[in-house]
Amino acid sequence: MSKVLRISVPLCLLSFLLLSGCAYINIDLASLMQIQPYEERVISKGGSEKVLVLEILGPITTTAMRDTIRPKQGTLERIESILEKAEKDKNITGLILRIDSPGGGYTASDLTFRRIVEYREKHELPVVACITNQGTSGAYMVALSADQIVALPSSVVGNVGVLLPSISLEGLLDKLGIRNQTLTSGKFKDTGNPLRDMTDDDRQILEAIVMEFQQNFIERLKERRPVTEQDLAVIEDGRVMTASAGLKVHLIDQVGYYEEALEAMESLSQVSDPTVVVYRRKGENAGGFYSWP
Numbered sequence: 001m002s003k004v005l006r007i008s009v010p011l012c013l014l015s016f017l018l019l020s021g022c023a024y025i026n027i028d029l030a031s032l033m034q035i036q037p038y039e040e041r042v043i044s045k046g047g048s049e050k051v052l053v054l055e056i057l058g059p060i061t062t063t064a065m066r067d068t069i070r071p072k073q074g075t076l077e078r079i080e081s082i083l084e085k086a087e088k089d090k091n092i093t094g095l096i097l098r099i100d101s102p103g104g105g106y107t108a109s110d111l112t113f114r115r116i117v118e119y120r121e122k123h124e125l126p127v128v129a130c131i132t133n134q135g136t137s138g139a140y141m142v143a144l145s146a147d148q149i150v151a152l153p154s155s156v157v158g159n160v161g162v163l164l165p166s167i168s169l170e171g172l173l174d175k176l177g178i179r180n181q182t183l184t185s186g187k188f189k190d191t192g193n194p195l196r197d198m199t200d201d202d203r204q205i206l207e208a209i210v211m212e213f214q215q216n217f218i219e220r221l222k223e224r225r226p227v228t229e230q231d232l233a234v235i236e237d238g239r240v241m242t243a244s245a246g247l248k249v250h251l252i253d254q255v256g257y258y259e260e261a262l263e264a265m266e267s268l269s270q271v272s273d274p275t276v277v278v279y280r281r282k283g284e285n286a287g288g289f290y291s292w293p
Helices: 075-086 106-123 138-143 170-176 200-224 229-235 243-248 258-269
Strands: 006-010 024-028 038-044 050-057 092-101 127-136 148-151 156-158 240-242 275-281
Touching: 038 075, 050 075, 050 258, 075 106, 075 275, 092 106, 092 138, 092 258, 106 138, 127 138, 127 258, 138 156, 148 243, 148 258, 156 243, 200 229, 240 243
Parallel strands: 050 092, 050 275, 092 127, 127 148, 127 156
Antiparallel strands: 006 024, 038 275, 156 240
């Protein structure tokens, strides 16, 4: 039998009203430390066939930080849990990706893209992405898993590329009289070390990594979108652009709202008036299509 962890918190500020002493309340910490199961929430009621809204919200990560009492999941973990539940519902006829994210780690974005493609191909169902605010960088990579991409008029898209942040503190350390005495087993072992300036050789190595990942991103873009060489000349510099600008270079298929994304889904799935659902955990906002958990 599982044990319930409880904590008693004294409310001594009320003791002057309670002559017999302090009052206590009990908090069930065990329930707070458990990840709650997903529940189906209906966004719009229709027929027996369903469209599942899969949410890609905030920075894209594989796992979440474990430094809080209430457990959390990273993007990939959450997607895995949702699609595992969706596997059991044979009435799901399509996915709408609701994307509001600036991107995130290259690996996390790549894995999220691959997981959605895997589900789409296994069940042979259509996927429509709806970018509601941001769909940039790694989030745009995830959008490439969709058959069609719709973006709100006020959203931004693109920012196709790879970023490797780097700083040098060498000048500051010199002013403070601090010397870098890092020991390495090889010439390039500390490439990217912020305690010293980057050498030309260091830069060449890191740029090669960035450009390889960038080329992989571009190849995926070319596979999934009807981009021309003229489009790529604009896209490849990594700029962020509005939905209307993204439409001109074929990053998206349509400027519109949730309603247009649903219409695209009905057309692709050949299902009219489906019930649209989203999976949220107990305690998360019920909300509608544009709400956050």
